[in-house]
Amino acid sequence: MANDLEKEGAARASLKYIKDGQVVGLGTGSTAACFIRLLGEEVKKGLQIRGIPTSVRSGEQAANLGIPLTTFDECQQIDVTVDGTDEVDPQLRLMKGGGGALLREKIVASASKQYVIIADATKHVPVLGKFPLPVEVIKFAQALVSKRIAALGAEVTLRRNSDGSPYLTDEGNYILDCHFSKIRGADGLANKLSDMPGVVEHGLFINMASVVLIADGTKVIELKR
Ligand code: 5RP
Secondary structure: OHHHHHHHHHHHHHHHHOOOOOEEEEOOOHHHHHHHHHHHHHHHOOOOOEEEEOOHHHHHHHHHOOOOEOOOOOOOOEEEEEEOOOEEOOOOOEEOOOOOOHHHHHHHHHOEEEEEEEEEHHHEOOOOOOOOEEEEEOHHHHHHHHHHHHOOOOEEEEOEOOOOOEOOOOOOOEEEEEEOOOOOOHHHHHHHHHOOOOEEEEOEEOOOOOEEEEEEOOEEEEEEO
16 A cells, blocks of 8 residues: 555654664554654664654564663653654644543653654645544543533544444543534634643644655655654
């Protein structure tokens, strides 16, 4: 698949940001999984890093590849994090959380000196919002928060597993997928969601990406903030 080749290309291009001795944040999703696989190959060749995963599944993948892991209990500063995204706009604002890991992803991003985003060309959009915006909420407030986000103009659905049960994040919360179609005021919406009681975190990552590597065919475009 063309997308898979682009994901691999972007992931490979991000390796130049990883240096010996660093603490590396490990993203979540299929593009981040390519990066973790390639990082595992570098570790086998002798690269010495410690990883902080953004999800249980990324942690399991890294551990299976022999990548040493650490936690915020041991280390509160991350040198570089490499993660995927669902969308990125021309201001390098991101929409994340399609894989349900947005809370840990944002925490890891916030502790990172460099935040490198890797993406295939389909993720590069003029305006965020075609992809539904994931919002992580505590169970108690789910219906109330749904109604409040719907009042902002979104069609809101509770994320479910294939058996119909509500999807639970690694932190045991629910995800609301909020279909806005075009988010014209992403900064304002991010503030409104952050101020809403019951919202644990939302998938708008504003002013966080330092570098975005977008693979388009066989070329990789590097965008910097
Ligand atoms: C997970 C994410 C992912 O980075 C995002 O969903 C992109 O995933 P993929 O690389 O599989 O397209 O935010 O919470």
